[in-house]
Amino acid sequence: MAETSWTTRTMQNGNILQIPFRRTHNIQLSEPIRKYIETKYDQHPDTFTRDLEVIDQLRKEAVNSLEPHSSGVTKLQQYAAQLVYMSGKFPVDIGADFAWMPSLGYHGNHAHTENNIRFELANVLFNLAAMYSQVALASNRATADGLKSAAANFCFAAGVISYLKTSIIPELRSAPPEDMDTFTLEGLEALMLAQAQECFWQKAVKDGLKDASIAKLAAKVSDLYSEAGDWALKSNSISSPWIHHMNAKHHHFAAAGQYRAACDCLEKRKYGEEVARLRDSLNCVNLALKESSYINRAVQADLNGLRNRVQEDLKRAEKDNDTIYLIPEPPKSELKVLDRASMVSARVPKEVSHSQEMLGDHGALGRPLFAKLVPYSVHVAASIYADRRDRLVNQNIIAELDAMTTRIQDLLSSLNLPGSLQALEKPLGLPPSLASHADEVRQANGVHQLHAIIADTDKVKGNVRQMYQDGIDLLRTEAGEDEAARRKFGTERWTRPTATDAVPKLISQVSDIDGYLKQADTSDRLVHEKLGENESLIRLLGGTDRDLEDYVPSSRRATMTAKVERAANTLRATLNEVNRLESRRRKKVDTLKMKAKEDDVLPDLLRETSRLEREYPMQPIAAAQFETLFDTRLTKYDADTSELKNEETELDALSQRIRQASQAFQSARLTGETSSGGRETALQNLENAYSTYKQILRDLDTGRQFYNSLGTIVSRFRDDCRNFVYARRTEAQGMETDVSNAMAGLQLQQRNSESLMAQKHAQGQAQQQQQYRHQQQHQPQNHQQTPPQARMMAQHEPLQAPMPQRPQQQPPPVASVQSPVSVPTTQHTTWQEGMPILFGGTSQVGTGAKANGAPQPQPVDGRWDPAQGVRFVPR
Numbered sequence: 001m002a003e004t005s006w007t008t009r010t011m012q013n014g015n016i017l018q019i020p021f022r023r024t025h026n027i028q029l030s031e032p033i034r035k036y037i038e039t040k041y042d043q044h045p046d047t048f049t050r051d052l053e054v055i056d057q058l059r060k061e062a063v064n065s066l067e068p069h070s071s072g073v074t075k076l077q078q079y080a081a082q083l084v085y086m087s088g089k090f091p092v093d094i095g096a097d098f099a100w101m102p103s104l105g106y107h108g109n110h111a112h113t114e115n116n117i118r119f120e121l122a123n124v125l126f127n128l129a130a131m132y133s134q135v136a137l138a139s140n141r142a143t144a145d146g147l148k149s150a151a152a153n154f155c156f157a158a159g160v161i162s163y164l165k166t167s168i169i170p171e172l173r174s175a176p177p178e179d180m181d182t183f184t185l186e187g188l189e190a191l192m193l194a195q196a197q198e199c200f201w202q203k204a205v206k207d208g209l210k211d212a213s214i215a216k217l218a219a220k221v222s223d224l225y226s227e228a229g230d231w232a233l234k235s236n237s238i239s240s241p242w243i244h245h246m247n248a249k250h251h252h253f254a255a256a257g258q259y260r261a262a263c264d265c266l267e268k269r270k271y272g273e274e275v276a277r278l279r280d281s282l283n284c285v286n287l288a289l290k291e292s293s294y295i296n297r298a299v300q301a302d303l304n305g306l307r308n309r310v311q312e313d314l315k316r317a318e319k320d321n322d323t324i325y326l327i328p329e330p331p332k333s334e335l336k337v338l339d340r341a342s343m344v345s346a347r348v349p350k351e352v353s354h355s356q357e358m359l360g361d362h363g364a365l366g367r368p369l370f371a372k373l374v375p376y377s378v379h380v381a382a383s384i385y386a387d388r389r390d391r392l393v394n395q396n397i398i399a400e401l402d403a404m405t406t407r408i409q410d411l412l413s414s415l416n417l418p419g420s421l422q423a424l425e426k427p428l429g430l431p432p433s434l435a436s437h438a439d440e441v442r443q444a445n446g447v448h449q450l451h452a453i454i455a456d457t458d459k460v461k462g463n464v465r466q467m468y469q470d471g472i473d474l475l476r477t478e479a480g481e482d483e484a485a486r487r488k489f490g491t492e493r494w495t496r497p498t499a500t501d502a503v504p505k506l507i508s509q510v511s512d513i514d515g516y517l518k519q520a521d522t523s524d525r526l527v528h529e530k531l532g533e534n535e536s537l538i539r540l541l542g543g544t545d546r547d548l549e550d551y552v553p554s555s556r557r558a559t560m561t562a563k564v565e566r567a568a569n570t571l572r573a574t575l576n577e578v579n580r581l582e583s584r585r586r587k588k589v590d591t592l593k594m595k596a597k598e599d600d601v602l603p604d605l606l607r608e609t610s611r612l613e614r615e616y617p618m619q620p621i622a623a624a625q626f627e628t629l630f631d632t633r634l635t636k637y638d639a640d641t642s643e644l645k646n647e648e649t650e651l652d653a654l655s656q657r658i659r660q661a662s663q664a665f666q667s668a669r670l671t672g673e674t675s676s677g678g679r680e681t682a683l684q685n686l687e688n689a690y691s692t693y694k695q696i697l698r699d700l701d702t703g704r705q706f707y708n709s710l711g712t713i714v715s716r717f718r719d720d721c722r723n724f725v726y727a728r729r730t731e732a733q734g735m736e737t738d739v740s741n742a743m744a745g746l747q748l749q750q751r752n753s754e755s756l757m758a759q760k761h762a763q764g765q766a767q768q769q770q771q772y773r774h775q776q777q778h779q780p781q782n783h784q785q786t787p788p789q790a791r792m793m794a795q796h797e798p799l800q801a802p803m804p805q806r807p808q809q810q811p812p813p814v815a816s817v818q819s820p821v822s823v824p825t826t827q828h829t830t831w832q833e834g835m836p837i838l839f840g841g842t843s844q845v846g847t848g849a850k851a852n853g854a855p856q857p858q859p860v861d862g863r864w865d866p867a868q869g870v871r872f873v874p875r
Contacts, residue, residue: 419684
């Protein structure tokens with residue numbers, strides 16, 4: 001088997017094991033990435049041509065690095081770092097089928113394929129751990145520096161396996177490969193640590209450290225090999241030779257630890273304990289040598305050398321103690337357990353644990369690929385922020401300012417202002433303020449502009465409704481197709497959920513968008529009614545001055561008293577204050593709109609995305625992760641919101657002054673001025689029409705913005721419906737094929753079952769008929785004379801009808817045909833059981849005729865002539 005071959009190669013390298021590489025097929029990772037960018041992002045994939053080339057080159061170099069060298073370590077680290085970075089840019093199932101063949105276990109030629117970037121990352125990190133183990137094995141362990149390097153690389157291998165086990169496999173979103181389960185990874189990690197500890201033990205022996213210290217190191221090596229063996233026994237991927245190797249090494253270093261402890265006892269003149277530990281050491285060596293059939297020659301040579309040395313020292317120690325020291329040998333249970341000195345730990349390389357911090361234009365692992373690619377979730381987050389910002393600015397601030405303007409205009413209209421004041425101040429011609437308003441409406445093209453805006457808004461609204469209806473039609477079509485399939489195949493076979501259960505969020509948008517459209521229709525109807533009521537006056541304002549003068553009657557010039565003049569001046573000053581505040585609000589609204597327009601959140605989103613990708617590289621970016629950023633940025637509008645209170649306070653004070661000034665003005669007019677009421681009413685109507693015109697403009701602009709924003713939502717809704725219906729149809733085709741095949745197989749199985757049942761039934765009837773005939777042939781004579789009906793009644797057994805049999809074509813043997821006997825033609829005999837069957841024909845004279853001298857009759861033909869009939873002759 002393939003597993004045996006690599007195990008043999010691995011174990012022939014010496015008394016240390018290395019992790020073999022996993023192998024894969026060559027694929028072009030750039031192709032699925034290009035397609036995903038093209039379909040899911042607003043950016044063109046050609047922008048990332050260089051990045052696409054680099055990712056293919058990185059994968060090619062990483063998967064082909066199968067020789068133990070530090071350059072291979074770097075290539076694997078670079079590719080793994082890019083995979084981690086890309087996990088935040090792309091979904092794990094990007095569309096690339098990564099096929100990897102296991103390096104452990106008994107299925108080395110069976111590739112495991114997954115459409116999963118994290119599966120690719122897991123395999124790359126596994127190969128990185130294998131590379132570290134092989135670089136360690138390739139080190140010159142005959143030198144102190146070589147042993148240090150080997151131990152460090154074994155610790156790095158254990159660290160990569162630990163990182164793979166704790167950080168990658170749990171986030172795999174699928175079942176891990178067979179040789180990456182917890183038991184296997186735990187066993188490999190412990191094995192790497194054991195071999196690293198063994199390097200430290202070997203260095204201590206070379207450096208000539210004290211026996212007590214070497215014994216502590218050896219005891220820890222034995223523990224780690226024992227732990228590795230325990231995990232390996234639970235794994236289905238670690239082979240038996242490796243398990244025997246770990247077990248032998250466990251006993252080997254247990255023996256080595258006891259031997260070094262015995263040497264320490266000799267130095268400390270503990271002769272009895274020396275003998276006990278040497279004896280225990282020899283027992284451990286013998287246990288290790290029981291694995292001789294499964295371990296390589298290097299391990300066997302180490303064990304044999306240790307056994308010979310222990311035997312010699314034990315022989316000498318026993319002789320010295322028995323003849324000289326005479327110190328009792330303590331039992332094994334009283335021996336002190338050896339202390340442990342651990343020199344190793346699983347060390348995760350910073351290129352693995354902090355890989356994202358080492359990516360950059362001048363980073364050790366290269367520049368991050370697709371760094372300028374903005375994830376789709378970032379676009380969604382930007383849209384969410386824009387909606388939230390616009391809602392705050394338009395609904396909470398601008399709408400409140402407009403409401404204040406409307407309140408003050410309603411107050412002025414209720415007080416018949418400024419018409420009454422204009423009629424008094426300018427009894428002839430047009431007041432300057434009215435002329436200014438008329439000129440503004442005339443330049444804006446008045447009613448024609450309003451109708452043009454309404455027409456444009458209606459087009460946008462029509463497009464929005466058409467997109468919404470397209471989405472509804474798609475959902476209805478899908479529901480009809482699903483219901484038709486459900487009726488065709490039945491609910492037991494057609495088990496997929498309906499659209500309502502499958503995509504409840506998409507279905508809920510149907511009612512939400514319908515509610516938005518109905519609300520917008522109500523608002524549009526109110527605007528149209530308002531325009532209809534004031535259209536004639538607005539046309540008049542947009543007309544010529546002569547038309548306005550004809551509409552506004554003149555009044556005689558009146559001499560105003562000082563009291564009236566003072567009241568009029570006070571009222572005019574108050575109205576000027578109203579105009580000043582309205583102008584300030586308009587400027588504030590324009591400034592706020594510009595501020596919101598320039599509020600681009602994308603740079604901050606990209607910076608936050610980069611931070612999240614560095615801190616949480618394996619976590620996909622979601623719009624919900626930017627909530628804190630949204631709250632922080634929206635605080636810039638707190639000052640504008642707080643100013644609303646000041647505006648409200650100032651408006652209330654101004655409204656009170658207007659009421660007081662208007663009351664004083666009206667009181668003064670009663671005594672000192674008698675202007676025409678018709679002129680006052682006309683002027684006031686025109687002022688109200690102008691205010692309505694401005695309000696309609698604001699409402700139409702708000703409606704147009706609403707439909708533009710709603711169009712984006714509805715367009716996304718239609719696209720989601722189209723994608724859902726396409727996916728459902730693809731799924732339905734697959735399900736229909738499966739169900740049809742299952743039903744065809746069921747029908748075939750049913751026909752086969754019916755055919756088998758019919759054959760079985762026919763065979764049963766044939767067997768019963770054969771048994772009946774056999775019984776008739778072997779029954780005694782007296783029983784054969786019994787009529788069948790009597791026997792049936794006596795036996796109480798039903799007689800089944802025999803199966804029809806095709807008559808034999810060959811004639812029966814002549815010996816079975818008896819000679820004809822003369823029977824009167826008038827005799828009719830009913831056949832009884834046991835009566836022979838004679839063929840009908842003319843009677844012939846028997847053998848007695850020859851004795852009487854009659855002519856010899858012709859031989860009887862044994863074939864039956866149908867024309868002669870059949871006669872039954874009683875015996």
